[in-house]
Amino acid sequence: MLKIKNLHVSVEDQEILKGLDLEIGPGELHAVMGPNGSGKSTLGYTLAGREDYEITSGSIEFDGEDLGEMEPDERAAAGLFLAFQYPVEIPGVNNAYFLRAALNAQRKARGESEVDGVEFLKMVRESLKGLDMDESLLKRAVNEGFSGGEKKRNEITQMAVLQPRLAILDETDSGLDIDALKLVAEGINRLRDGQRSFLVITHYQRLLDYLSPDHVHVLSDGQIVESGGPELAHRLEEQGYAHLERASA
Amino acid sequence: MSALAQTLMPEAQACADDYEATRKVGLQRLMQHGFPDQKTEAWKYTPLRVLEQRETQTEPRTMGEPAALPAWPVAGTLLHFDHGILQCDPGELAEGLTLMPADPKALEQRDFDALYGGREGAFSWLNLARFDHAWHLQVSGEHTVIMATTTTDAFSADVHPRIRIEVLPGARLTLLQDQTDAGQGLVNMNCEIDVAEGAQVEHVLCCKNHESVWVQRTDVDIHKAAEYRVVAFDRGGRLTRHDLTMRLREGTAHGEIDGLVVMDGHQHVDWHTEIVHCTGHTNSREAFRMLAGGTSVGVFNGRIHIFPDADDSHSDLNTANLLLSDQARVNIKPELEIYSEEVTASHGATIGQLDDRSLFYMRSRGLSEAESLALLKYGFAAEPLMQIQTPAIRDWALEQLKEAL
Numbered sequence: 051m052l053k054i055k056n057l058h059v060s061v062e063d064q065e066i067l068k069g070l071d072l073e074i075g076p077g078e079l080h081a082v083m084g085p086n087g088s089g090k091s092t093l094g095y096t097l098a099g100r101e102d103y104e105i106t107s108g109s110i111e112f113d114g115e116d117l118g119e120m121e122p123d124e125r126a127a128a129g130l131f132l133a134f135q136y137p138v139e140i141p142g143v144n145n146a147y148f149l150r151a152a153l154n155a156q157r158k159a160r161g162e163s164e165v166d167g168v169e170f171l172k173m174v175r176e177s178l179k180g181l182d183m184d185e186s187l188l189k190r191a192v193n194e195g196f197s198g199g200e201k202k203r204n205e206i207t208q209m210a211v212l213q214p215r216l217a218i219l220d221e222t223d224s225g226l227d228i229d230a231l232k233l234v235a236e237g238i239n240r241l242r243d244g245q246r247s248f249l250v251i252t253h254y255q256r257l258l259d260y261l262s263p264d265h266v267h268v269l270s271d272g273q274i275v276e277s278g279g280p281e282l283a284h285r286l287e288e289q290g291y292a293h294l295e296r297a298s299a
Numbered sequence: 300m301s302a303l304a305q306t307l308m309p310e311a312q313a314c315a316d317d318y319e320a321t322r323k324v325g326l327q328r329l330m331q332h333g334f335p336d337q338k339t340e341a342w343k344y345t346p347l348r349v350l351e352q353r354e355t356q357t358e359p360r361t362m363g364e365p366a367a368l369p370a371w372p373v374a375g376t377l378l379h380f381d382h383g384i385l386q387c388d389p390g391e392l393a394e395g396l397t398l399m400p401a402d403p404k405a406l407e408q409r410d411f412d413a414l415y416g417g418r419e420g421a422f423s424w425l426n427l428a429r430f431d432h433a434w435h436l437q438v439s440g441e442h443t444v445i446m447a448t449t450t451t452d453a454f455s456a457d458v459h460p461r462i463r464i465e466v467l468p469g470a471r472l473t474l475l476q477d478q479t480d481a482g483q484g485l486v487n488m489n490c491e492i493d494v495a496e497g498a499q500v501e502h503v504l505c506c507k508n509h510e511s512v513w514v515q516r517t518d519v520d521i522h523k524a525a526e527y528r529v530v531a532f533d534r535g536g537r538l539t540r541h542d543l544t545m546r547l548r549e550g551t552a553h554g555e556i557d558g559l560v561v562m563d564g565h566q567h568v569d570w571h572t573e574i575v576h577c578t579g580h581t582n583s584r585e586a587f588r589m590l591a592g593g594t595s596v597g598v599f600n601g602r603i604h605i606f607p608d609a610d611d612s613h614s615d616l617n618t619a620n621l622l623l624s625d626q627a628r629v630n631i632k633p634e635l636e637i638y639s640e641e642v643t644a645s646h647g648a649t650i651g652q653l654d655d656r657s658l659f660y661m662r663s664r665g666l667s668e669a670e671s672l673a674l675l676k677y678g679f680a681a682e683p684l685m686q687i688q689t690p691a692i693r694d695w696a697l698e699q700l701k702e703a704l
């Protein structure tokens with residue numbers, strides 16, 4: 051599904067990703083951990099197609115297509131979704147309206163019929179209920195004045211409605227209380243169907259306990275330096291990243 | 300005498316009618332003060348070159364058929380100023396609305412010097428000297444009035460419509476003012492609104508101007524326990540200037556201004572608003588937004604003036620502005636003049652550009668760049684229009700906004 055080969059990415063002429071390799075198959079859930087500033091969010095933004103994130107060498111293939119050649123909205127329509135580490139507030143734009151417009155834009159791009167208001171509301175209500183989220187958030191402006199946890203849950207609501215083929219979740223667990231973390235994990239698990247893939251960026255093994263990832267990777271200084279199974283997350287939780295820094299020093 | 304005075308005051312004397320004494324005052328002050336130039340503080344960012352270069356005709360006025368009128372979202376009594384002339388039969392108004400010529404004696408007794416000042420008020424003096432009719436509308440009971448102002452392609456004159464709207468005690472008025480133009484003339488309009496004790500006015504001012512020059516002055520007086528709310532939705536024009544002054548005359552008067560200007564191309568839009576707390580226990584707020592694209596220039600000067608002893612007055616002024624292109628400019632100036640201590644007054648002003656992060660966020664959800672931009676602009680611009688209380692007018696205005704973006 052996703053094949054990243056020797057990826058080098060620069061932001062404002064500064065190289066952040068320095069030869070990253072990663073392959074995610076259909077239905078797999080991969081976790082990426084790593085110290086602050088190692089390039090995890092940069093990877094997410096690059097995959098989603100943020101401007102100024104320049105791929106200087108290497109390649110990203112998504113379902114056999116060169117992702118680097120696609121606009122952000124084309125990537126979304128192709129089934130890629132990024133849950134932002136810091137979801138953006140958009141004053142004056144109604145949350146429900148935005149999500150429905152996004153869903154229909156994607157469907158239109160794929161040549162599917164648009165979803166009407168009633169059908170849409172049914173979809174959103176269901177995912178809101180699962181996340182124990184108040185429906186009033188739909189009536190407010192996108193993320194405006196949302197608490198940290200509400201913003202994260204709003205990202206998951208969007209994911210549930212948009213039904214991406216590959217979801218990248220950038221620290222969606224940070225800032226969630228214990229109950230919300232469980233609900234979000236359940237929300238993710240509900241979407242796992244053997245086809246849909248996930249790239250979960252996190253600092254904590256707690257979320258991974260709920261998700262049971264197929265692979266865990268450690269990103270350090272722009273490269274994947276170690277990969278393993280769920281046990282790797284447990285080891286990192288105990289030992290931290292100090293040994294990596296020593297290794298790279 | 301300046302070139303502008305030559306074109307706009309060719310006969311250099313006031314016409315002889317019931318209003319002769321008033322016109323003489325207007326003419327005399329205009330001669331004395333002259334027209335503003337860029338040294339005139341209140342006109343610093345709004346040069347009158349476009350007007351100076353034009354030959355407006357004073358007489359005769361070519362009019363022909365009046366301009367076609369759009370459909371409005373609410374039913375109401377129509378006051379249609381076509382080429383500055385009110386097309387209305389005073390006898391046919393709904394009960395509770397009385398339209399008559401202004402009382403000449405009452406006009407003579409007004410202290411216009413205090414209202415219009417010197418050179419900065421030149422167009423108001425000009426209006427006083429040159430108005431065709433001075434109308435006076437009285438409103439009692441509950442009414443919706445649509446005041447439309449139009450011109451046609453053949454328009455090349457300068458016209459000076461004048462109306463005073465007196466909302467009697469306890470009355471409720473919804474005033475939808477809708478103005479547009481064609482041709483290349485000058486519309487120099489003067490509107491006074493008096494909101495008597497306990498009366499309520501919702502005023503929606505929509506303008507979509509083109510090549511004609513618009514100068515418009517609106518003076519609002521709000522009395523005891525009266526409320527006045529105006530939402531201005533201005534879609535720009537070649538050269539437009541609005542002076543909107545709201546005076547809170549008596550305790551418990553309440554006034555609000557919300558404004559939205561959407562401009563593009565080489566439009567120039569200048570808004571000068573002033574909120575005057577003449578006495579204590581008065582409340583006001585103002586929020587004004589401009590979206591400037593192309594090479595357009597926007598000017599916003601928002602002044603809050605609180606008189607000495609106007610204790611327990613509260614006012615808040617906020618302006619936010621978006622530049623949509625590198626060449627667009629906005630000149631923003633909030634001014635607080637506060638001579639009383641027991642008051643709260645605050646202001647905030649921002650000028651920014653569309654946020655790249657928001658744009659990326661929206662595109663990452665599947666919206667195209669164009670859709671995302673339109674939605675972002677809409678999100679910014681819709682806010683002032685949301686303050687319109689009458690749902691049908693609000694929806695109509697929001698619909699027009701979508702078209703404009």
Ligand SMILES: Nc1ncnc2c1ncn2[C@@H]1O[C@H](COP(=O)(O)OP(=O)(O)OP(=O)(O)O)[C@@H](O)[C@H]1O
Nearest residue numbers: 061062064066085086087088089090091092093135
């Ligand atoms: N616009 C930019 N200009 C320069 N450096 C940048 C820019 N954006 C990100 N960086 C740098 O790139 C590095 C990687 O940032 P990134 O956000 O990808 O880290 P991260 O692994 O997600 O960290 P965290 O765990 O704190 O979220 C950091 O050192 C950061 O300062």
Ligand SMILES: [Mg+2]
Nearest residue numbers: 090091092135
């Ligand atoms: Mg990060």
